[in-house]
Amino acid sequence: xxxxxxxxxxxxxxxxxxxDAVIELLQNGTLQKGDxxxxxxxxxxxxxxxxxxxxxxxxxxxxxxxxxSKVGKGYFVQNTNVGAEHKVFVLFDHLSAYKEELYEAFKQxxxxxxxxxxxxxxxxxxxxxxxxxxxxxxxxxFVIMPIFEKEAIQIxxxxxxxxxxxxxxxxxxxxxxxxxxxQEFERDIYQILNQNYSSFECYSxxxxxxxxxxxxxxxxxxxxxxxxxxxxxxxxxVFDLTTFKITKGDAFIVVDDKDLVTIVxxxxxxxxxxxKDVGIISYNETALKQIVAGGISTISxxxxxxxxxxxxxxxxxxxQKCHNPFVxxxxxxx
Numbered sequence: 001x002x003x004x005x006x007x008x009x010x011x012x013x014x015x016x017x018x019x020d021a022v023i024e025l026l027q028n029g030t031l032q033k034g035d036x037x038x039x040x041x042x043x044x045x046x047x048x049x050x051x052x053x054x055x056x057x058x059x060x061x062x063x064x065x066x067x068x069s070k071v072g073k074g075y076f077v078q079n080t081n082v083g084a085e086h087k088v089f090v091l092f093d094h095l096s097a098y099k100e101e102l103y104e105a106f107k108q109x110x111x112x113x114x115x116x117x118x119x120x121x122x123x124x125x126x127x128x129x130x131x132x133x134x135x136x137x138x139x140x141x142f143v144i145m146p147i148f149e150k151e152a153i154q155i156x157x158x159x160x161x162x163x164x165x166x167x168x169x170x171x172x173x174x175x176x177x178x179x180x181x182x183q184e185f186e187r188d189i190y191q192i193l194n195q196n197y198s199s200f201e202c203y204s205x206x207x208x209x210x211x212x213x214x215x216x217x218x219x220x221x222x223x224x225x226x227x228x229x230x231x232x233x234x235x236x237x238v239f240d241l242t243t244f245k246i247t248k249g250d251a252f253i254v255v256d257d258k259d260l261v262t263i264v265x266x267x268x269x270x271x272x273x274x275x276k277d278v279g280i281i282s283y284n285e286t287a288l289k290q291i292v293a294g295g296i297s298t299i300s301x302x303x304x305x306x307x308x309x310x311x312x313x314x315x316x317x318x319x320q321k322c323h324n325p326f327v328x329x330x331x332x333x334x
Contacts, residue, residue, distance in 0.1 A: 033080055143165045203250065297333045
C-alpha cells in the first residue's frame with residue numbers, strides 16, 4: 001500500500017497528495033519499474049477516498065509517463081525517471097541584472113529535466129497570495145523568494161512542504177519548515193568587511209548608503225555597525241544622500257545602484273579621486289561595475305552558484321539548508 005500523508009489535505013487537493021506520494025516512492029527507489037500499484041478500490045477503501053480522486057491522480061501520473069495501466073491487471077510503474085518531469089514554479093520579488101543571472105543559472109542547472117515558469121510579486125502581499133494560489137496543483141516544485149508578512153508566509157502551507165524551496169532570503173520560521181539556499185545578510189556583511197579590514201585603514205569614516213532598514217536591509221545595517229564598533233570607526237548610515245556632504249576620507253558601502261551613481265558623480269565634481277580620497281564598495285556584482293570610474297569594488301553573494309545549487313536541490317528532492325557564499329571583488333575604487 002502507498003503511504004499517503006493527508007495532513008495537508010485541507011490546503012492541497014487529495015489527488016495531488018497521491019501523485020506526490022507515488023513520485024517520492026519512485027525517487028527513493030521504493031517503487032521500481034514493473035511494480036504493481038494499489039488498485040483504485042484499494043486506495044479508496046484504505047483512505048476513504050472517492051474513485052474520482054484516485055482516477056484523477058493515476059491519470060495525471062499516466063500523462064507524466066510514470067505509470068501505465070493494463071486491462072484487467074491494474075496499474076504498473078512504467079518509468080522511474082522522475083527528474084525529467086519537473087514543472088517548476090519560480091517566484092521572484094523583481095527582476096534585476098544579477099537576479100537574471102541567477103535565473104539563467106537555475107535553468108541551465110535543470111539540464112532540460114523539466115520546465116520553468118517565472119513570476120514576480122514585487123513585494124506585494126496580494127500579488128504574492130494570488131500567484132501562489134493559482135500555482136496549487138499546477139506544478140511539481142516551487143522555488144520562492146518570500147515576503148515576510150504573516151499572511152504571505154501562511155499561504156505557503158497550501159503548497160506541498162517537501163516541494164517548496166526558499167531562495168535568496170529567509171527567516172527563522174521558514175528555515176524551520178523548508179529547504180532553502182539563502183544569504184545571511186548580517187553575518188555576510190560583517191565577515192566580508194572583517195576579512196578585508198586592511199582595505200579600509202586609509203579611510204577615516206565608514207558610510208553605509210542604504211534607502212531604509214526594513215527586512216534584510218536592517219540586517220545589513222546591523223552587520224555594518226558591528227564591524228565599525230569592533231574597529232572603533234567613525235561611521236554613519238545615510239538614508240538620503242540629498243543633503244549628505246561627501247568628504248575626503250569617506251569609505252562608502254552602497255546598497256542601491258542609484259546611490260552609487262550619485263556618489264561617483266558628486267565625488268568627481270568635488271575633485272575627489274575615487275580609490276584614494278574616497279572609497280566605494282557596491283552591493284551586487286554587475287558587468288557595468290567593472291568599468292565605471294575605473295572599476296567599482298563589489299561585495300555580493302554568488303548568484304550564479306545560487307541558481308546552480310537550487311537546480312540541484314530541486315532535481316535531487318533532498319531536504320537541505322544552505323548558506324550561499326559571499327565574496328568581495330576588489331577594484332580601483334577601494
